[in-house]
Amino acid sequence: MKSAEEIMEILEAFDLTGSYRDAGELAGVSHHTVARYVAARDAGRLSERPAARPQLIDEFLPKVEEWVDKSNGKIRADIAHGKLVALGFTGSERTTRRAVAAVKKAYRQGRARVHRPWVTEPGLWLQYDFGDGPVIDGGRTVLFCAWLAWSRFRVVLAIRDKTMPSVFAALDQVFRVLGGVPTYVLTDNEKTVTVEHIAGMAVRNPQMVAFARHYGVSVLTCEPADPASKGGTEATVKVAKADLVPKETNLLPGYASFAELEAACQAFTDLVNHRVHRVTRRVPAEMLAEERARLHALPAAPHTVAFGLTRQVPANSPMVTFEAGQYSVPHHLLGERVWVRTYGAGPGEQVVIVHAGESGPVEVARHARATPGSPSIDDAHFPPAPAGALERRPRPKSAAEIEFLALGDGARLWLSEAAAAGTTKMRVKMAEAVALAKLFDPGEVDWALGHAAVHARFAEADLPSILNHAGTSDGEVHRAGEDRSLTQGTAGWAALGQQPPASPGVEEVA
Structure with a gap:
């Protein structure tokens, strides 16, 4: 097989000499080769591809095509070669691979899906x-x-x-x-x-x-x-x-x-x-x-037939009842209508609640199946508890109460703890604390009230005692030492087990 450059040199030599033999001598080829390429050029069949030659697999190609079609183009070449050998094929496996590859390529080209660009119109x-x-x-x-x-x-x-x-x-x-x-x-x-x-x-x-x-x-x-x-x-x-x-x-x-x-x-x-x-x-x-x-106009009301049964959320409690069970919904849906349905079956069954608002139907809650008497509640569906709902805070109503609570946080803590402990004569003790605040620093009195509340000291003289102790304390910490300890020493135990000495003037009795 000559290259494209060699073919062009042969044709140029023939055009120059006009003789097959002379062109063959110039190009270094046989005059028969020159004649073949000149004839191919004149017939318009000049090509770089080699001339087709008969092969051993030609008579088996219909069988290969049948196998490729039956396997949807997926049969392996080695499997096809084994089948061809059983049918009497004597060629090499390389020849089989080339033949199978060519048949597969033709199979895919004949069944290839040609995609045409989709040009759509607005709103369709x-x-x-x-x-x-x-x-x-x-x-x-x-x-x-x-x-x-x-x-x-x-x-x-x-x-x-x-x-x-x-x-x-x-x-x-x-x-x-x-x-x-x-x-x-x-x-x-x-x-x-x-x-x-x-x-x-x-x-x-x-x-x-x-x-x-x-x-x-x-x-x-x-x-x-x-x-x-x-x-x-x-x-x-x-x-x-x-x-x-x-x-x-x-x-x-x-x-x-x-x-x-x-x-x-x-x-x-x-x-x-x-x-x-x-x-x-x-x-x-x-x-x-x-x-x-x-686009077409959108209906004002959404399609809600498939969303389940309708329920009205009460105006004061975000709970709905469905099949003897109670389920919570977000509190902002108070007074609204919702749709309730079930999803799944068995232990994993769920209750789904949907609300249709301005933005369309939206799933607002999903609960596990509740039993009668045991409602399913999501804490996120309820607003935060108001201040003082779980813990009562002092709210003064009289002038004496206002004056006492004005002392500070210690006074508020004392009032809460003393009331919880059932302290008697609380108003008298509160008046005493206000009177002490006029004699001492009000901050010290508030500090003393806080300490009294922490240590549960609500007796008559407890508050003055705490104030006196705080006033007389110099802040020095006293620790016991060997020179100031009241603990007895161990020297007296040293004579334990020893015989005491005899008294003078007393004779030992034989």
């Missing part, structure tokens, strides 16, 4: 999908990702599950964020949308049909297991999971509560919608302002 298409969210308090969460096709406006919401009420609430919130309803909503074949397929036709869920009728939107589904048909929302899910789910790639800390995840989703939505999109070279939030004029 909204896509949504789900992504696995982070684990919070041992429970999984879901990222609901919606994508408005024309403006590339994205909305990411955190939801607890993929049940129908949660999906309906998320879609209503998305519509209210967008400021209108598009003509079509495209999603995957979840059970909330498609019940089953019959002859390739998707059978819609009746509740989803009622939801779509309420908002005047057509809900469509893509081909099963075909993410390319909704690539926009697939990309949204990918980016949202990369930025919101704690991983080693982003070094995000875990979320302490579901509210933190909701705030992070809101921050992510604001970020991606206020920066220039790489395809449109425009800010999605600005494009949404133009597309909003093409």
Whole structure:
């Protein structure tokens, strides 16, 4: 096989001499080679590829094509070579590998899906999908990702599950964020949308049909297991999971509560919608302002049929009753109407409470199943207790009480402790403390009252005694020493067990 430069030299030599032999001598090749390339040039078949030659595998190629088609283009070349040898093929495995590779390439080219750019119109298409969210308090969460096709406006919401009420609430919130309803909503074949397929036709869920009728939107589904048909929302899910789910790639800390995840989703939505999109070279939030004029009007009341049973929150207690159990709701919902339903079954069954406000349906509480007489209460649903609700504080009403409590914190502590101890003649002792404050420094009297309260000294003369001790004390600390100790010494014990000496003038009796 000659190179391109060698072929050009042969043709130039022939054009110069006009003779095959002379051109062959100049180019250093046979005159037959010169004639072959000249004839190929004249026929327009001059090519760098070598001429096709018959190979041993040619008669087995139909079998190789059959195996590649049967395996959907996945058969291995060594497996095909073993089968060919069994059929009488005598060529090398290298020849088989080349043949299998060529057949696979032709198989893929014949079945390749050609993507045409999707040019949508404003106000037509909204896509949504789900992504696995982070684990919070041992429970999984879901990222609901919606994508408005024309403006590339994205909305990411955190939801607890993929049940129908949660999906309906998320879609209503998305519509209210967008400021209108598009003509079509495209999603995957979840059970909330498609019940089953019959002859390739998707059978819609009746509740989803009622939801779509309420908002005047057509809900469509893509081909099963075909993410390319909704690539926009697939990309949204990918980016949202990369930025919101704690991983080693982003070094995000875990979320302490579901509210933190909701705030992070809101921050992510604001970020991606206020920066220039790489395809449109425009800010999605600005494009949404133009597309909003093409969206349909949003119903004032959300679709609440799937949210459960309605309950009215009392005006003075944020508790609702559902199936003989009581459950708390946020205190700002006093007097409001909520929807209550169950989720799950068995020991993990939960009671979900939803409120439909100006921003659409929002899940406000989720409790474990409560038993009669044992309500399920979340402390965060109640406001902070008012001052003095759990601990009574002194509130003076008379002039004498005002004058006594004006001494300071020690006086307040003495009053609280003395009252708790059941002290008698408290008013007399309070008047005595006020009188002492006029003779001594009021700060010292307040200090003495505080010490009396700490040591529970509420007798008649306890306060003057504490004041006298504080006044006479010079601050020196007296410690016992060997020269001032009253403890007896041990010298008297030294003669223990010894015989006493005899008295003078007394004879020992034999």
